[in-house]
Amino acid sequence: MGNVTSSVAARFAFFPPEPATYEVFREGGAEGRLCLSGLSPERNVAVHLVETKAGNRVVATFWRHPLARFTLLYSHGNAADLGQMLDLFFELRAHLRVNIMSYDYSGYGASTGKPSEFNTYYDIEAVYDCLKKEYGIKQEDLILYGQSVGSGPTLHLAARLQKLRGVVLHSAILSGIRVLYPVKLTFWFDIFKNIDKIRQVNSPVLVIHGTADDIVDWTHGKRLWELSKEKYDPLWIKGDNAKQSAHINHHGGETQQVLEIWQAIAVRRLSENMFYQESVNIVQYRILIFRRSCSNPCPLGSSMWS
16 A cells, blocks of 8 residues: 555656756767757856766756855756746846756656656755855855755755755645645655654745645645744745746746745845845845836846846
8 A cells, every 4th residue: 555655646746848848968069068958158057967876867057146145956846847947047047146056856857867756865965066066055055945846855955954044945745645635644655754854954944835726735835834943934825826836937927926035035034144135135126127027028038137
C-alpha cells in the first residue's frame, strides 16, 4: 500500500513539459560558452550545467544585476521549465534589482535524469554550491523562493542553512500525500514532508497562497505559516494564484504579485541594517513604475535595469 501511494504521489508531483521548451548549446563549437535558446546575449545571463551527487546534469541560469545586493534562488512549480519562465526572470531582475539563480529539476527541460523527490534535493544542493563557488554568494544575501513542488527542495535547503536572508513559500505543499488526502499523520512513504522540515527552518519565512487555490488547498499555506519559527505576516491572495501562476505575462498575474510580495518583505524589515530604507525606497519606486507601465503597455523586454 505504501509503495503504491508513494508512486501515485510522485506521479502527481512531476509534470515536466514535453517536449522541453528550450535547448542548451555551445556558441561557436565544443569550447564555446553555454547558451540557452530564446536568450539573446544582451540579456546578460550565464548558463551552467551543474552536476549533482546523483550524477545528473541540471541546467541553471544566473541572471546578474549590476546593482544587486540580494540573490533569489528560485525553485519553480511542477508543470514548467526554464524556457517558459524567461520573461518572468527578466522582469523580476529589472524591477527588483536582484540576482536570480533559476534551475530545472532532473528530468525537466534539458536537465538529465528523472524527476524524483530526492533528485530535487540533490539538484538544489548542487545549484547552491554553484552559487557559492562561481559567484561568492553568502547565506546572508540569499533568499530561497519555492513555488508549489518547489517548496520541497526550498525547505530541504532552508533547514540546512541557518543564516539565510529569508524564505518565500508560494502555493507550498505540506506533503505529497496531503495534497491527495487530508491525512493528519505523516507516513514513512510520503514525499516532500514539508510539514516536518518547516520546524527546522530558523530563517524568516513569508507564505503566499491563493484562498481559492483548487490545486493546493489554502490550508497547506496556513499550516506552514503557523509552524514557522520566525514569520512575516502571510499574504493570502484572494482567488486562485496557482492558476494565475500558470499564465505568466507582462501586464499582471505573477509578475505584479511577486513585486507586491517583495514590497511586503522589504517593509517587514527584510534588511535590519543601514540599507533598510534604501531597499524600501527602491522597491516602492519600482512598483510605481511597473504599475504605470501596465496602464501604458510597453513591449515585453523593453524595461531597463537602471
